Amino acid sequence: KNQVEQSPQSLIILEGKNCTLQCNYTVSPFSNLRWYKQDTGRGPVSLTIMTFSENTKSNGRYTATLDADTKQSSLHITASQLSDSASYICVVSLNSGNTPLVFGKGTRLSVIA
Amino acid sequence: DGGITQSPKYLFRKEGQNVTLSCEQNLNHDAMYWYRQDPGQGLRLIYYSQIVNDFQKGDIAEGYSVSREKKESFPLTVTSAQKNPTAFYLCASMRSSNRGEKLFFGSGTQLSVL
Numbered sequence: 314k315n316q317v318e319q320s321p322q323s324l325i326i327l328e329g330k331n332c333t334l335q336c337n338y339t340v341s342p343f344s345n346l347r348w349y350k351q352d353t354g355r356g357p358v359s360l361t362i363m364t365f366s367e368n369t370k371s372n373g374r375y376t377a378t379l380d381a382d383t384k385q386s387s388l389h390i391t392a393s394q395l396s397d398s399a400s401y402i403c404v405v406s407l408n409s410g411n412t413p414l415v416f417g418k419g420t421r422l423s424v425i426a
Numbered sequence: 427d428g429g430i431t432q433s434p435k436y437l438f439r440k441e442g443q444n445v446t447l448s449c450e451q452n453l454n455h456d457a458m459y460w461y462r463q464d465p466g467q468g469l470r471l472i473y474y475s476q477i478v479n480d481f482q483k484g485d486i487a488e489g490y491s492v493s494r495e496k497k498e499s500f501p502l503t504v505t506s507a508q509k510n511p512t513a514f515y516l517c518a519s520m521r522s523s524n525r526g527e528k529l530f531f532g533s534g535t536q537l538s539v540l
Contacts, residue, residue, distance in 0.1 A: 317468075344526060344527075345526035349529075354514075354533075354534065354536070355533050355534065356430070356432075356518070356531025356532050357516075357529070357531050358531070359528055359529070362526050364525070402468070402469070404529075406527050413527060414527065417468060418466070418467060419468060
């Protein structure tokens with residue numbers, strides 16, 4: 314069964330600290346993996362996409378990694394800000410089918426002063 | 427200013443009532459999707475449409491209906507058959523490229539039962 318598991322379910326960190334969110338998947342055939350940020354009461358917004366051949370990609374203070382062998386991805390946030398408080402959703406695309414996206418349940422991040 | 431527009435932001439439904447959620451896009455995307463989000467849960471696919479005048483059931487289509495008469499519009503009707511409609515509903519369109527699929531989401535509609 315195609316699944317995406319995210320951990321932790323929720324996380325609280327102090328402003329200025331770093332954190333890492335995890336995403337493990339059992340999706341096949343794999344096409345790509347995307348991280349979305351969802352602010353409370355809003356729709357998700359894409360942060361970054363990782364394809365099979367990419368190991369690391371950065372978008373400002375966000376750095377995503379992908380290990381296609383172990384089927385794991387991480388999202389590292391550096392020097393967190395209060396505005397980073399949101400849910401972070403890992404979405405994996407299959408390389409086939411009419412509904413190619415498999416969603417994780419997300420990690421709820423709270424950054425406090 | 428391109429994007430996905432959902433309305434209303436908040437909606438209340440009475441028992442036995444059908445309600446319709448609006449979703450409009452000006453991104454010229456062919457594929458559009460409706461998702462339901464419950465607290466602590468991932469997004470679940472209700473319906474999707476890959477082209478005008480065609481749509482398919484997702485994982486939780488019971489109690490919902492859609493139409494796709496125009497490329498820009500993909501309204502969702504929550505019928506009285508949906509016994510637990512309280513949730514956050516997200517509409518999205520998809521851009522496909524050699525870099526992969528990317529969803530563009532609306533700002534969502536919070537539906538509550540009176």
